[in-house]
Structure formats: C-alpha cells, structure tokens
Amino acid sequence: MKPGDAGPRASRPVVVRFPVEPVEAAVEADAMDAAVRAASVVVRGPLFGVAALPPEDGARWRVVAAVTDPCPQIARDGLNSRLWFRAKDEARDKAERRALLAAVARLERERVDDLDVEGTRYRVVRAEEYAVTGPDGIEQPRPTDHEPLVPDWERTTKDPDIDDELILDPDLPVTPTQAVERVAMRGLRYTGERFPQDVRADARRALRTHPDVLLLPATFTVVEQKPHSWKPVIGPHATAHAARKSLDFALTWMWPRMYGVIPYDAEPTVDARTWAARASTDESVAEAAEYAEAADALRVGRVNRLEFQDAVYRIVRTRRLLRWGPDGPEGPRPSDVNSQEPTRIHLGLDEDGNVLQAD
16 A cells, blocks of 8 residues: 555645744644655554534534544444434434434444434544654654643543544645645555455545545554564554553553553552552562553653563554545445444433433
8 A cells, every 4th residue: 555656636626825823834844854754654544433514514524523443333333322412411302302313223223324413414434544654663753743831641631632623624725745745645545465355446446436635633652663563552642642641551550450460459549650669579569660660761751762571662643544525525435344233332212311221
C-alpha cells in the first residue's frame, strides 16, 4: 500500500491558505521540516467512527463518535448507545422517543451504516490510519504539537477527546503542507498480493466513488519496538501527553497486576510506587520498584522513548485520512471485517423514557 498511485481526478480543488499568525506559522514550519525527514508511509489499516449531518448544519458533517474503532460494528454499537441515551434523557416528546428507539432496534438487528433519525443523518465513517517513517523510525511528536504547560499526571483528570466537535468539510482552506499531503494521499490504496482480492478491489473502487481525502487531526500512540516492526500497545490519544499518561498507568497499575507483581485484588489505590515503598524483602516489592522507576523516568520532561525490561517503547505520531465522495464521507467497505454481530446492548424503555427493569 503506497501513496501517489495514479487515481481519478478529484471532484474538488484543494483550497490553500498561508499562515499569518505566528503560532500557526511555526506549526507550518514544523510540518515542512517533518516532510523533509519523511522517507515512507506505513499503513496500519482502517478505523471507524460516526459522523452526523444535522439539518441546521447544511452540508457540514460533524464527528459525533471518534474515528478510532477497529471495526465497523463497534462504531455501530456506539451509535446504538448514543441514540438509546438520547431517547432516555433528551427526547422532547413521545414521538421523538419512538423514532429514536426504532433506530436503536434496527441497530440491534442489522449492520446499518447510514441512518436518518428525526432529520439528522448518522453515518458510520471509515478512515485509513497511517504513520510516516524517517531515519529514526516512526515519526515522534513534533515540537509544536500541543503540550500542557504543567504536565498533569493525575489519573482522575480528563484528557482531551479525539475528534471532539470536529467538522468535516473538504472545502475548508488548508495550509500548504496539508494541501501537499492531501494531494499525495489521494491515490492511497491496498496493492500488495498479501491483501485479499476483495480488499484490493474495494480499494480501487473507493478511488472512483470517494476521490477526495480529508486529513483528520493527528493522534498519538504508544508502540513497542519489534525486530522488524513497531507494535501498537496503547492508544490512540488526542495528545502526546495523554499517551505518556497511559504508559505511566500501564507501568504503575495495569502491568504490575497483569504480571503478578501486585495482587490483582489489591486496593485500587495501590500502584507500583506504593507497593515498592513497603518495608519488605518480598520479591514482588523489588519488581514493583523497577516499574516505578521506569514510570518516574517517563515523567522527566517530554519523554517519547523509554527502555524497560528489554523492550523499547515510543510515543509516535499517527495520522488518519478519510475519503470523500459526492454524498459525503466514505462508510465501511464490503471487505471490512466485523469482529461481532449486531446485538442488544441496553434494556428497553417505555414511551416516557423509563427503563424496563424486567425486560
């Protein structure tokens, strides 16, 4: 799979704007430096989310469920829950609640990717996740990527959401580097023999049906270095710091329990730091100290590479592109794999929004 393959002429031009504000100009200069260092593109595969087209927004689609799910059915289940809670908590009257619950019932039985509910169109959308590699491997966070002035490592603090209130509009002006990347990635498709024939056929068809591409905001993922590849471990996240926090949590709480360093039934407040502080010669205390020391090293500045127990972890910058056609964003392809069947997720509701406990 590679960019730059000859594709059909896009249905719309890419409108370019030049940054005039100092911060935006610095971000653009940073992007130009990254483009110079780029050597190749590696593609992980498709991700899925949900976009909505409300009547009041005209032709502007909005992401309502982040485009981060690994299979279409997970995104459909997310839409199912969204509509169920809307029926329970936000419906203005019985008629609206009936319409919402009818949509929920369809999502429980069918693989529905396009749904009209009370004038709003919902669509399961598909994006391709990829990253750029250079002399030092997969691209790491850039100096101008968002970072908190004072890093907050509290687990109870909510980190920014991916694609929060994101508007999808292929006609919005973009910077020069964004325009170059959009044009270069128009022809991205699966070509290698290792991909099944139906996957390659769907990829070729998508160039015709959805010839334009939109670049979604960058995300950040924790990966582990393997002999000939990088394995995603945790993520994606909206910021590099959120990815570091997730690695810190894995080192201090999740992995010690998974690997028997801390008893799995220990109090939730117990982590590697508190376990290592115990006055004991127990072997697990020494092991917990190793986890705590690795987590402490992660907190020294903006650390994007960490060695721990013969493994190398890195915070990398991942990208996503969404194809666009005459009817808007691309949905799932026939060859996309569903890991589960549609199913009922919530209890029933009556017309007044009350949960049917005996259902």
